[in-house]
Amino acid sequence: MYLVLAFLLLFVMKETNFVPDKREAGASHLRSMANTWLSGAKVVRRSPLLLLIVVVTIFSGAASEGYERLWPTHLIHNVGFPQDGTYSMAVWFGIIAAISTILGMIAVRYTEKKVDMGSQRGVSTSMFILTVLHIAAILLLALAPSFGWALVGILLIGTVGSVSEPVYSTWLNMNLESKTRATVLSMMSQSDALGQTAGGPAVGWIGSRFSIRASLIAASVLLLPILAVFGKILRKK
Numbered sequence: 001m002y003l004v005l006a007f008l009l010l011f012v013m014k015e016t017n018f019v020p021d022k023r024e025a026g027a028s029h030l031r032s033m034a035n036t037w038l039s040g041a042k043v044v045r046r047s048p049l050l051l052l053i054v055v056v057t058i059f060s061g062a063a064s065e066g067y068e069r070l071w072p073t074h075l076i077h078n079v080g081f082p083q084d085g086t087y088s089m090a091v092w093f094g095i096i097a098a099i100s101t102i103l104g105m106i107a108v109r110y111t112e113k114k115v116d117m118g119s120q121r122g123v124s125t126s127m128f129i130l131t132v133l134h135i136a137a138i139l140l141l142a143l144a145p146s147f148g149w150a151l152v153g154i155l156l157i158g159t160v161g162s163v164s165e166p167v168y169s170t171w172l173n174m175n176l177e178s179k180t181r182a183t184v185l186s187m188m189s190q191s192d193a194l195g196q197t198a199g200g201p202a203v204g205w206i207g208s209r210f211s212i213r214a215s216l217i218a219a220s221v222l223l224l225p226i227l228a229v230f231g232k233i234l235r236k237k
Contacts, residue, residue, distance in 0.1 A: 062199020104162025142216035
């Protein structure tokens, strides 16, 4: 599927404004790669915002890893499914996945129409609101007294995640230089992976030491730095 999409995009999504970076005469491919990495590191170092985003991305990765690993267990052991016997546990998980996908598509379409994706302030405001909703949804799931409330929290988290990814990617690309964009984006992805690797076990330890509800609350707390970043950006604009 990805291979077919790649070939389709070659013809449909042409990079008409792309200007390749000039390579030094006689420089090897490895040397060019090294120069690109150094260029990306310089961009991050001289931009306090990007440096902060790298750190925040680590926390975001830790939060997502903790939530994604624990919410099914929380739903099974702490909240429980309806006992009327209409659907099995497996069917319920399938229903949740299907509804999350549909709501995500609707929310992305709505955001596309309502938010000016070419406006720095509009995109930053959207990320601030989405982060607030994300924190609130995880807390709702963690403290849910019944299946209904837990379901609302799970669906809200899935919907917010579907919208956040393209909006955040748009905001990030607005703040990157063309010649180092690919490298910096790669660094962001690695920061996210680092957060998942380092933070996931920490959030899991909280669950084993205290409770799964405590782990989910910790995951929501890890998102607070992101809220602070976009709040600071909005105050400056």
